[in-house]
Amino acid sequence: MAGEIPSTETKNQEINENIQDIQVSVEQNSDLDSSQKVENSQEVSEDNDSLETEKQKVEPISPETVLLKEAYESLQAQLETTKFQLEEKESQYKRLGADFDNFRKRTEKEKEDLNTQVKCTTIIELLPVIDNFERARSQIKPANDGEMAIHKSYQSVYKQMVDSLKKLGVSPMRPEGEEFDPNLHEAVMREATAEHPEGTVIEELVRGYILGDRVLRHAMVKVATAPEPTDGEAENQTDPEG
Numbered sequence: 001m002a003g004e005i006p007s008t009e010t011k012n013q014e015i016n017e018n019i020q021d022i023q024v025s026v027e028q029n030s031d032l033d034s035s036q037k038v039e040n041s042q043e044v045s046e047d048n049d050s051l052e053t054e055k056q057k058v059e060p061i062s063p064e065t066v067l068l069k070e071a072y073e074s075l076q077a078q079l080e081t082t083k084f085q086l087e088e089k090e091s092q093y094k095r096l097g098a099d100f101d102n103f104r105k106r107t108e109k110e111k112e113d114l115n116t117q118v119k120c121t122t123i124i125e126l127l128p129v130i131d132n133f134e135r136a137r138s139q140i141k142p143a144n145d146g147e148m149a150i151h152k153s154y155q156s157v158y159k160q161m162v163d164s165l166k167k168l169g170v171s172p173m174r175p176e177g178e179e180f181d182p183n184l185h186e187a188v189m190r191e192a193t194a195e196h197p198e199g200t201v202i203e204e205l206v207r208g209y210i211l212g213d214r215v216l217r218h219a220m221v222k223v224a225t226a227p228e229p230t231d232g233e234a235e236n237q238t239d240p241e242g
Contacts, residue, residue: 133158
């Protein structure tokens with residue numbers, strides 16, 4: 001009947017049904033949460049595995065490796081320093097070699113100059129002896145066989161001296177007919193003449209000698225000068241129209 005009041009059993013039954021529905025709903029929710037937890041747990045596990053893998057890839061630096069690295073860097077620095085020092089020493093060695101070579105050349109040049117100077121001084125002291133032999137040959141005229149023998153004997157000595165000077169590099173000047181050169185000649189006389197151009201050496205009075213490019217003794221010479229004009233030439237020069 002529509003107006004019939006439900007009995008107590010009916011109410012209890014409905015309540016039990018509602019309780020069962022609630023329990024089922026709670027169990028379903030519990031299952032869902034459990035599934036999500038499992039998934040989350042799996043994701044966390046995967047993340048942990050990935051981190052472990054990364055940790056395995058990045059190996060930890062051991063103290064020995066650090067020491068080896070520091071030692072390598074120290075050796076590299078020492079190597080650079082040693083290379084720089086070696087370059088400096090090599091540069092110093094080259095400079096010393098060049099200085100020594102210059103010193104050797106300078107010493108050899110000074111030695112040659114000293115030897116040449118000693119040679120020149122010695123030869124200059126012998127030149128008057130050569131002059132005396134030449135004067136004797138030109139002035140002494142042997143009158144008999146005895147005098148001729150003496151003449152030939154000292155002339156042989158003169159020849160030996162001349163040959164020795166030639167071996168040393170000494171050569172006499174031959175200035176006759178050459179133009180006067182103050183570097184080689186010393187003019188002790190002048191002669192006015194029209195036979196030779198002005199400034200020409202016309203006679204050698206004392207022979208000059210040279211050694212290589214050095215003048216041992218200047219030649220004393222007579223030099224030609226222009227002749228003085230005659231009276232007629234002087235008048236012509238002063239009055240060219242006449």
